Structure formats: C-alpha cells, structure tokens
Amino acid sequence: MSHVSEARRPWKLGIVLTLLFVMTATFGPLLYAVDPNAQNLLSVLSPPGAQYPLGTDQLGRDVLARLLHGARYSAGIAIAVVVFSIALGCILAGIAQWSGGMISTSLVMFSDAVYALPGLLVTLLLADVLGGGAMVIVFLLWIVAWPEYFRLSYSVGQQIVKSDHVLASRLAGASGGRIFRLQVLPVILPYLLSLGAISVGRIVLAIATLGFLGVGIAPPQAEWGMMINDLRVYWQISPIQLAAPVIAIVWVVLALLILSQSMPTTKPGLN
Amino acid sequence: MTLAALLARKALLILTITLLVASCSFWAVHLLPENIAMQIAAARFSGTEPNQQLAEVVSQSYGLDRPILVQYADWLAGTLKLDFGVSLVTGRDVVQDIAHHGQNSLRTVFWGFIAGVALAVPTGYVCARFAGSHLDTVLTVFSAAISTIPSFLVAIVMVQLFVVELGLATLSGTSGWARLWVLVLTIALSISGLLSRVVRTAVIDVRLQPFMLHALIRGVPERELFWRHGLKNALRPVLNYLPVVFMFLIYDVIVIETVFNYHGLGWALINAVKALDVPLMQGLVLALVLFYLCCTTLSDLLTWRIYRHKAS
Numbered sequence A: 001m002s003h004v005s006e007a008r009r010p011w012k013l014g015i016v017l018t019l020l021f022v023m024t025a026t027f028g029p030l031l032y033a034v035d036p037n038a039q040n041l042l043s044v045l046s047p048p049g050a051q052y053p054l055g056t057d058q059l060g061r062d063v064l065a066r067l068l069h070g071a072r073y074s075a076g077i078a079i080a081v082v083v084f085s086i087a088l089g090c091i092l093a094g095i096a097q098w099s100g101g102m103i104s105t106s107l108v109m110f111s112d113a114v115y116a117l118p119g120l121l122v123t124l125l126l127a128d129v130l131g132g133g134a135m136v137i138v139f140l141l142w143i144v145a146w147p148e149y150f151r152l153s154y155s156v157g158q159q160i161v162k163s164d165h166v167l168a169s170r171l172a173g174a175s176g177g178r179i180f181r182l183q184v185l186p187v188i189l190p191y192l193l194s195l196g197a198i199s200v201g202r203i204v205l206a207i208a209t210l211g212f213l214g215v216g217i218a219p220p221q222a223e224w225g226m227m228i229n230d231l232r233v234y235w236q237i238s239p240i241q242l243a244a245p246v247i248a249i250v251w252v253v254l255a256l257l258i259l260s261q262s263m264p265t266t267k268p269g270l271n
Numbered sequence B: 001m002t003l004a005a006l007l008a009r010k011a012l013l014i015l016t017i018t019l020l021v022a023s024c025s026f027w028a029v030h031l032l033p034e035n036i037a038m039q040i041a042a043a044r045f046s047g048t049e050p051n052q053q054l055a056e057v058v059s060q061s062y063g064l065d066r067p068i069l070v071q072y073a074d075w076l077a078g079t080l081k082l083d084f085g086v087s088l089v090t091g092r093d094v095v096q097d098i099a100h101h102g103q104n105s106l107r108t109v110f111w112g113f114i115a116g117v118a119l120a121v122p123t124g125y126v127c128a129r130f131a132g133s134h135l136d137t138v139l140t141v142f143s144a145a146i147s148t149i150p151s152f153l154v155a156i157v158m159v160q161l162f163v164v165e166l167g168l169a170t171l172s173g174t175s176g177w178a179r180l181w182v183l184v185l186t187i188a189l190s191i192s193g194l195l196s197r198v199v200r201t202a203v204i205d206v207r208l209q210p211f212m213l214h215a216l217i218r219g220v221p222e223r224e225l226f227w228r229h230g231l232k233n234a235l236r237p238v239l240n241y242l243p244v245v246f247m248f249l250i251y252d253v254i255v256i257e258t259v260f261n262y263h264g265l266g267w268a269l270i271n272a273v274k275a276l277d278v279p280l281m282q283g284l285v286l287a288l289v290l291f292y293l294c295c296t297t298l299s300d301l302l303t304w305r306i307y308r309h310k311a312s
Helices: A002-031 A063-099 A101-115 A119-127 A134-162 A164-171 A176-213 A224-234 A239-261 B003-030 B036-044 B052-061 B068-080 B094-129 B134-148 B151-165 B177-207 B210-218 B222-260 B265-275 B278-307
Strands: none
Touching: A002 A063, A002 A239, A063 A101, A063 A134, A063 A176, A063 A224, A063 A239, A101 A134, A101 B003, A119 A134, A119 A176, A119 B003, A119 B222, A119 B265, A119 B278, A134 A164, A134 A176, A164 A176, A176 A224, A176 A239, A176 B151, A176 B222, A224 A239, A224 B151, A239 B134, B003 B068, B003 B278, B094 B134, B094 B177, B094 B222, B094 B265, B094 B278, B134 B177, B151 B177, B151 B222, B177 B222, B210 B222, B222 B265, B222 B278, B265 B278
C-alpha cells in the first residue's frame, strides 16, 4: 500500500503546480492589467516596491507584467503545438493502419526521418527566414514534434486493432468510428496525454532557448528566455528581476515532469 | 541483422534526411512572399535603405534570377557534393568556414562527451548500488535539477561562477585549456543529468534479474558478480540512449558556444541566422545534422558489434 501512496503524492503536486501555471497564464494578465511593454526610463532597474511588485528591467518595464505575459505566450504556443501534433500524429497513424502496404511503410519511414532530426536546428534554419512571430514558431515546433505522437499511436493502435475484442466488435458490425471512439481512444488517450505533458515542458524550454538566442521571437514580445538574456548583465544590481523568469521556467518544466512521470509510462516500441 | 543491411539502412536514412533538410531550407528561402534578393541586400548592406537596384545586383550575382527549378537542381547537386557556395557576409567558401569552426566544436564536443560519460556512469552506478540511501536521494535530486534547468542557464551560472567571480578561466583569447575547461565541464554537466538516470535504472534492472541471483548461489563472489554477468546487459539501454545524448550535444554546441562566445559551429550558426547569411546557414545546419547522424550510426554499429551473437 505504501507504494501506492508514494506514487499518489507527486501526482497531486504535479497537478497543483501545472494548474497554477495554467491559471497564471490565463488570468494573470487580466488581473494584473499593466502593459508589459510600457517603458519608464526614469525608474530603470528599480527594486521591487509598491508600484512594481517584482521591480523593473533595464528599460523600466514592469517585470511582473512581462512574466505573466510571457507565461501566456509560452503556454499558448506549447499547448497549440501539442494539440496540433496529437491531431496530426493520430490522423497519420490512422491512415497508416487503415491502408497498410506501401503507404504505411513510407509514412513510417518519413516519420522516422523527421524524428531523427535535431528539432532546434530546423527551427533555427527556418525561423528568421520565415519572419518569426508566434504562428511561425508554432508551425516550426509542430513539424518536428508530431512524429513522436505518430510512433506512439501507431504502435499502440496496432496492438489494439489486432486484439480479440476489436475483432469481436467488428464481427458484431461496429463501424470504424465506433471502434475508434469506444475501444481505441480510451486506451490510447492516457499515453498521448502523458507524452503531451512532457512535450509541453520541453516546448516551453525550446521557446525560452529561442528567446535567449534571439531567433524567431521579436524583441518587444515578453518572453522568459529573452528576459533572462536581457537581464543577465545586470544580475548584481537586480537579482530578483533575473531570478523571476528563471524560477518560472524551472517551475513549469518540473511541474510537467512530475505530472508525466506519475501517469502510465509510455513505451513507443516501434520496430 | 547483418552488417551490410544495417549500413544500407543507415545510409538510406542519412540520404533521406540530407535531402529533406536541403529541400526544406531551399524552398523556405525561395517561396517567401518577400523578395529574397531584397532581404539579402538589406542584411548585407545594413545602414543603406535597400532599394530595387541593389536587389537586382544581388539577384544577378547570386544567380537568383534563374528559373527556380534550375536553382533547386543546382542546390541539391551542390549539397550532395558538399558544396554549399560562398558566404554572403565574408565571401569565403562555406565549406572552409565549416571546417574551421568544426575543428573548434569537435574539440569541445569530444571532450565534453567523454567528461559527461565519465561523470554520469559512476554517478548512476553508485546510485544503483546504494539505491534508496541518502546518497542516492541527493544525487537523484541533483541530476534531476541539472536536467530540468535549461542548458543556457547552466552555462550562464558557470560563466558567472568560474570566470567572473573566481577568475579561474577566461572568456576570450586563445582556445587553450585555460578557456576550454569550463566549456567542457558545462557540456558534461548538461548531458550527465539524464544519462546518469538511465545508467541507474539499467543497473538496478540487471541486478534484479533472476540470472544474477542464480550466479550468486552458484558461488560467484559478489564483488565480481556485476562485472562478469551484469555489465553487458546493463550496457544495452545505455547504448540505446546515446542518440538522445547526441541530440543534447548538438543543442549544447549551439547554446553553450553562444554563451561562452566560443567560435564553433553553433556560434557561427547563430551569427549566420542573425545576418541572414543563407548559404552559410544551410551549410552549417547540414553539417550539424550530418555530424549527429554519423554519431548515431557509430553508436548503432557499436551496439551491433557487442550484441551481434544475440541478434536475430
């Protein structure tokens, strides 16, 4: 029994931390309605006080406001990428399962080729050429993220479709959609969500890295990685302003790591 | 699987990916709504307002006014011959730049990898040997923290600590060890976090196997037990994990070199991206992708060499 309770505890912690992040990203900018790009050059790098709860950065912008808008930016992109990836991965896996033969083989090979690419390189190569911005970042992260979901849903789906209970429903005359909804989806969904939780953390990191490198994300945009890069020169004058985005990133990645580890383990064994 | 089949499969994968990346980068640049010649002109002659005349000069000198399919065929043929053209900023041959920066990168990546493995394997083994102890918990928390923190933060902290505060290393000047050791240590730290977890799990898994108990009952001394019967089995998941480590290495090359201002492939890539130096960008990305694929192929060959008797 002790094993069960041990597994439960971090699960709740992960849920709470993740929910806090989602709530902050959703309602934070509404409740704390300060323009994240408004500059006040008279109070540059001022310490936390009544007017600025987390102080100001090197251009006199409110760090708390930038932190909250950065949360919304990261969360929005990450969730969009994961949703698109799950959709594309599942659809392509369905096509591969359903048609088999040449189409299936070539799809598996194609996804393997994309999967073997270091994703950051593709993003770096195309982000500035395509002009940057949130939509471009979503697109670029999406085209390197989907193969994971394809591999997972393909291999899990293969086992289910071959199983006896699916054969029984098929003999009973169930349609493809019905089998998918009642027999494939409930099995596959926990795996997809667990992988999705890891992905969201990883994508938040990737966005921060892009912001830090200054590629694809244009300067006025409030983004955590870029905040760190801007403020790291002033770390002795304003340690709190620098610590805020650092803690935010570690928070999100840790929360989603705990969350995904307490879900069923994924085994995308595609051979 | 025979060696020939393995090599053929790998060669096919490398060829596919090379063509994929090359095509991707070509079409992204040439299907843009904005005129690429205008962009290049703006990036190269920053300061002056880019005008149509300048764009036309650029377009002619880089052959951008030819039909797009001709350019594409040209580009693919050039890529397969490893000829990426000339850098738009420096005017040097891209291959020369890659060779020059590649030497620098290879040095740090090689030693970083060695140091990372040297750090992760003993850590993971000790954790597994004393699983559940305080030592295990401390090391687990530490490696989890290292793998959670993005590598650019680790790099910044290393710079602040060893260069600014303690003055034990330099950030510029020669590429001697006085400068390199911090870089190597940073790369080692960033890959060792997850690697030590994999080693730990692998060792614990093997130690719990029935054949280990059998060997112990048969009279194999406990000290020699793991090295005689466990090592080869524990090695396999670690070898399978190596491609992920190589992926981290590529990311580290880009991020850590930028933080340390170390003139390697990653640093050159970020600068090329910012200057919109398209040929250099494409060449560097392909070089890094090929480097990564060669590393994974090597690790696959190693796996095949060790386990070929069991391979079906």
